[in-house]
Amino acid sequence: xxxxxxxxxxxxxxxxxxxxxxxxxxxxxxxxxxxxxxxxxxxxxxxxxxxxxxxxxxxxxxxxxxxxxxxxxxxxxxxxxxxxxxxxxxxxxxxxxxxxxxxxxxxxxxxxxxxxxxxxxxxxxxxxxxxxxxxxxxxxxxxxxxxxxxxxxxxxxxxxxxxxxxxxxxxxxxxxxxxxxxxxxxxxxxxxxxxxxxxxxxxxxxxxxxxxxxxxxxxxxxxxxxxxxxxxxxxxxxxxxxxxxxxxxxxxxxxxxxxxxxxxxxxxxxxxxxxxxxxxxxxxxxxxxxxxxxxxxxxxxxxxxxxxxxxxxxxxxxxxxxxxxxxxxxxxxxxxxxxxxxxxxxxxxxxxxxxxxxxxxxxxxxxxxxxxxxxxxxxxxxxxxx
Amino acid sequence: xxxxxxxxxxxxxxxxxxxxxxxxxxxxxxxxxxxxxxxxxxxxxxxxxxxxxxxxxxxxxxxxxxxxxxxxxxxxxxxxxxxxxxxxxxxxxxxxxxxxxxxxxxxxxxxxxxxxxxxxxxxxxxxxxxxxxxxxxxxxxxxxxxxxxxxxxxxxxxxxxxxxxxxxxxxxxxxxxxxxxxxxxxxxxxxxxxxxxxxxxxxxxxxxxxxxxxxxxxxxxxxxxxxxxxxxxxxxxxxxxxxxxxxxxxxxxxxxxxxxxxxxxxxxxxxxxxxxxxxxxxxxxxxxxxxxxxxxxxxxxxxxxxxxxxxxxxxxxxxxxxxxxxxxx
Numbered sequence: 060x061x062x063x064x065x066x067x068x069x070x071x072x073x074x075x076x077x078x079x080x081x082x083x084x085x086x087x088x089x090x091x092x093x094x095x096x097x098x099x100x101x102x103x104x105x106x107x108x109x110x111x112x113x114x115x116x117x118x119x120x121x122x123x124x125x126x127x128x129x130x131x132x133x134x135x136x137x138x139x140x141x142x143x144x145x146x147x148x149x150x151x152x153x154x155x156x157x158x159x160x161x162x163x164x165x166x167x168x169x170x171x172x173x174x175x176x177x178x179x180x181x182x183x184x185x186x187x188x189x190x191x192x193x194x195x196x197x198x199x200x201x202x203x204x205x206x207x208x209x210x211x212x213x214x215x216x217x218x219x220x221x222x223x224x225x226x227x228x229x230x231x232x233x234x235x236x237x238x239x240x241x242x243x244x245x246x247x248x249x250x251x252x253x254x255x256x257x258x259x260x261x262x263x264x265x266x267x268x269x270x271x272x273x274x275x276x277x278x279x280x281x282x283x284x285x286x287x288x289x290x291x292x293x294x295x296x297x298x299x300x301x302x303x304x305x306x307x308x309x310x311x312x313x314x315x316x317x318x319x320x321x322x323x324x325x326x327x328x329x330x331x332x333x334x335x336x337x338x339x340x341x342x343x344x345x346x347x348x349x350x351x352x353x354x355x356x357x358x359x360x361x362x363x364x365x366x367x368x369x370x371x372x373x374x375x376x377x378x379x380x381x382x383x384x385x386x387x388x389x390x391x392x393x394x395x396x397x398x399x400x401x402x403x404x405x406x407x408x409x410x411x412x413x414x415x416x417x418x419x420x421x422x423x424x425x426x427x428x429x430x431x432x433x434x435x436x437x438x439x440x441x442x443x444x445x
Numbered sequence: 446x447x448x449x450x451x452x453x454x455x456x457x458x459x460x461x462x463x464x465x466x467x468x469x470x471x472x473x474x475x476x477x478x479x480x481x482x483x484x485x486x487x488x489x490x491x492x493x494x495x496x497x498x499x500x501x502x503x504x505x506x507x508x509x510x511x512x513x514x515x516x517x518x519x520x521x522x523x524x525x526x527x528x529x530x531x532x533x534x535x536x537x538x539x540x541x542x543x544x545x546x547x548x549x550x551x552x553x554x555x556x557x558x559x560x561x562x563x564x565x566x567x568x569x570x571x572x573x574x575x576x577x578x579x580x581x582x583x584x585x586x587x588x589x590x591x592x593x594x595x596x597x598x599x600x601x602x603x604x605x606x607x608x609x610x611x612x613x614x615x616x617x618x619x620x621x622x623x624x625x626x627x628x629x630x631x632x633x634x635x636x637x638x639x640x641x642x643x644x645x646x647x648x649x650x651x652x653x654x655x656x657x658x659x660x661x662x663x664x665x666x667x668x669x670x671x672x673x674x675x676x677x678x679x680x681x682x683x684x685x686x687x688x689x690x691x692x693x694x695x696x697x698x699x700x701x702x703x704x705x706x707x708x709x710x711x712x713x714x715x716x717x718x719x720x721x722x723x724x725x726x727x728x729x730x731x732x733x734x735x736x737x738x739x740x741x742x743x744x745x746x747x748x749x750x751x752x753x754x755x756x757x758x759x760x761x762x763x764x765x766x767x768x769x770x771x772x773x774x
Contacts, residue, residue: 060565061565171608171609171610171615172609172610172613173609174609174610174611174616175610175611175612178611178612179612209564209565213557213562213563213564214560214562215557215558215560215562216558
């Protein structure tokens with residue numbers, strides 16, 4: 060079956076893969092420099108120990124977890140419309156988890172010692188649990204996605220033994236993002252993160268981002284291949300995005316009340332830094348206002364039935380959701396907690412050029428993996444006719 | 446039966462070397478004489494096999510193919526699965542030797558719901574690939590014991606293989622990968638009834654002995670250390686024909702070396718010799734050009750033929766008289 064991913068590749072597809080390989084190569088080159096010189100070539104510092112890598116990691120854990128938004132309705136509520144796209148969700152999760160792992164590796168000064176995480180397991184550390192749930196989730200999705208697709212290819216029902224794995228994968232998806240949230244929300248010194256709302260906010264954001272990305276990918280597949288996810292499936296996903304986005308925006312907004320009504324300085328600093336600038340450091344304000352505008356526009360387009368049911372406006376809305384959440388979760392959230400240090404001072408951070416290229420390289424790896432998988436899925440679906 | 450027999454031999458070999466080195470003090474025998482003998486046997490045996498293969502006549506192209514043969518221009522032929530050029534053959538051999546392409550294509554047929562369904566048999570291919578590549582990398586890594594100075598590519602390969610560390614020590618991934626792969630290949634042989642039925646001691650023995658070699662290697666490197674400087678003294682002595690056996694190297698090393706020697710000696714006379722044989726398989730290393738090129742069996746005795754032209758010369762008048770067309774008037 061796997062050879063299907065390499066059959067009848069069009070020129071455009073090959074060019075796409077090749078350009079991704081170039082980006083991966085450049086990123087890897089910069090990574091070798093980082094491996095040689097250490098994290099000193101990044102913009103991170105004593106105070107800002109997590110930068111763009113961990114921000115992006117957090118964001119893509121969400122993308123990975125969001126596979127549950129197609130898997131759960133299909134397997135637990137028999138939502139038949141999702142039958143064609145559950146595999147897409149699972150393969151998206153595989154790509155996203157691999158990206159997460161690469162971001163973690165990139166953030167390690169000594170990646171060669173990563174095995175110590177398991178050899179000297181520390182159950183009291185959320186880091187250890189994050190490594191466990193992420194690898195488990197990757198394995199689950201490989202097993203499920205592969206077997207479901209293979210049985211489709213062979214024209215037989217999915218083997219019975221796969222079903223338990225599917226059911227396990229549903230709470231597991233929630234667990235990966237919860238544990239990721241616990242990396243943040245358990246730190247007493249970082250007021251901006253010190254709230255139980257982080258995990259639910261992460262999940263809500265993920266359930267907006269992932270389905271939005273899936274809708275975008277379905278549109279792309281419809282344009283460049285014969286694969287059509289079906290209008291009903293896309294509309295169902297759009298509804299999920301609409302609800303999840305509303306909840307996310309709500310959860311971002313309620314933080315303002317707690318912080319500014321209570322007037323606790325530590326709680327205010329983070330938000331002030333993000334949206335207004337603190338002690339003259341206003342570099343992030345444009346980014347967060349961009350998030351605000353995009354999120355509001357997307358919410359308008361998604362709540363309004365006319366624009367939600369129109370493919371063009373839905374496409375725009377999903378783009379907005381994805382970019383908005385990338386800015387909020389992938390950049391703003393991680394940095395605000397660290398840039399404003401426990402003494403209420405601001406330690407500036409901006410990603411350096413090597414850091415950006417490594418990040419782009421990892422994005423390219425994810426895009427490359429997902430391209431191969433989706434090509435495989437499309438070819439299998441074309442031949443099996445399901 | 447085959448398992449017990451093979452296991453017994455391997456255990457006996459290990460017991461023999463323990464007895465020889467620890468009790469009888471035959472360090473020179475096991476450290477120098479047997480390795481030399483084994484290597485000589487390996488070389489001579491391999492040469493013997495290659496000469497024997499070379500002498501086997503292959504008068505006709507007999508490649509196994511699984512794709513469209515080159516015929517008319519408008520029929521697309523499969524360049525790799527049914528090669529008709531040397532380049533195609535090289536490509537096919539390359540993919541076969543480095544990636545086991547024919548094994549990759551392996552499928553098993555199952556009857557599911559009254560319908561025949563083919564499943565990709567990926568695990569044998571994967572385990573085989575892991576096993577062979579690990580073995581190759583391990584052999585290349587071991588060059589550091591036989592060369593001085595150690596060439597750059599050996600060090601590079603070793604540093605890549607040992608990229609990951611456990612508590613500050615580099616862990617060679619291939620060492621553990623080969624153990625896992627051999628274990629899988631062994632279990633597969635035992636558990637699948639059809640495979641077990643066709644398995645002989647000659648199938649179990651190499652697996653067990655390779656497992657023993659890998660296990661002693663891993664033990665020596667990570668758990669029960671041996672005097673590695675002494676080991677290098679011995680190995681350099683062997684390759685410079687100036688053999689010495691330093692004291693107190695450790696029994697594990699002697700077990701390792703002896704099992705390797707047994708493997709070397711056994712190699713040319715067993716199925717392991719497919720290492721060389723794969724290159725000389727007539728069903729794989731020949732271009733399928735039977736339709737394009739006339740291949741004459743070299744030992745055919747000369748056959749006297751009567752061509753059509755001669756036939757026409759003989760009967761031209763008679764053919765003309767009954768109105769048959771002729772080529773030459």
